[in-house]
Amino acid sequence: MKTDIIYLDYAASTPVDERVADRMLECRASAYANPSSNHLAGRRSRDTIETAAAQLGALLNADPRTLIWTSGATESDNLAIAGAARYRAPRGKHLITMPTEHKAVTDVFRMLEKQDFEVTWLEPDERGRLDPAVLEAALRRDTQLASIMFVNNETGVIQDIEALGNVCRANDVLFHVDAAQAVGKVPIDLSVLPVDLMSLTGHKFYGPKGIGALYIADRPACYVEPLFFGGGQQRRIRPGTLPSDLIAGLGLASEIAAGRLHDDLAHLATLRASFWNRIRDIDGLFVNGDPDSGFPGILNVSVSDIEGESLLLSLEPLCVATGSACNSQAQEPSYVLRALGRSDLEAQSSIRFSFGRHTTAEEVVFAAGRYAKSIERLRELAPGDAA
């Protein structure tokens, strides 16, 4: 870890576990062959991939044959949503999602809207959660797919996936879950959860970037039309030569995560509580999301009278995410926070602190102190009754 930064942006990406990096290097030397080839070297690559599928399957309690490798969660989301919508289009063209989903989801739905699909956008409650009764009320006879994320990437809000999935199952609606922020971080048992399609990516849980997966439940009428064509790999659902080294890395990251899931969660909960207890008394501070039951690795807070870009610069050397893109030309406040009812100003001043396996108690103490001092300084700078 570099010492000139304090990295609190684990929701954006995580450092690759050293054992994962070693495994990938080893694979580049030993499993470089095309896994579709039937010679010895090809079979060796294929074995590497099968081992990784078993490791990821064990993390999710899913049959490895239900896992399709992709380039990451964005591709998985695209494949799941567009692929399922098109496959089920002869039955109906009504789809359901939320405006608080990741862009990799919302933009696919917007694309489908232009292709004569009808999308219902369900609003969250003030804490960002979706009431299963609201989902049920939105279902129609022609509804084919609902897509709701597991853990929100900006707020850490956890949806009741089991209850939402049960609503879908009872109504023969496919249920897709973007679990990019959840896999390897919270317990997921796909043998129990009523989920049909689930997206994940390696780099959110100490694996490599550029590799992800889509879970497709082995159920009747649960299928996706491919987005890519050429080659017959992965049952033609996602053709293309598989990157055995990246897949091996994701597999080992899954095995490591499975072995320490509860310890990681306890560590994150301790860090989050420590951070929160140090900043909670800041005047005008509020939590974006659910302060009581969200994912403990994420804490998103706003102060309404502070300018976001100045706050972000004041926080250096903390590496955190903000709810604005103020230093770009597109000065756009977070659409997720706007959907939760925040004003532009509140969304723009939001800071997402996300903690991880390597975050220390000392870093959290420093970060909380820097946050409090930065707010105090910027308030001192402002003219009276600013903003």
Added chain:
Amino acid sequence: MSEDPYSAQIRELFADLSHAGDLDDATCAELEEQGVRIRLAATHREGCLQALRFRAWGCPHVLVACEAVCREYEGRAAADLEQFRASEIMGILSIPVEKTGRILVIEDTVRLLGRSICGSSVPPVS
């Protein structure tokens, strides 16, 4: 490494906003536009600016530009304030063009302060 959105001067000044604050018995000018709010205060004697201070709510470029204005004009003739142009400071500090609107609010505030001190009847610059 990719380009830092802030120049070295911006970073240096942002870390040392020594002219932030108020002054007793000062002439003040204050404007709120373009999502920023700026207040400039100056003490002066016989047409010469003795001290300048600012308070501002805005992005780092706005805060730093206010600091730079205060540093630049202390000791100069108050009438010089009315000649201030935002483009000068944008060039010196490498402020990106998309921030022009906000920096123009500083220009208006600086000129307003100059008129307040000098008693000029020159109309505001748009």
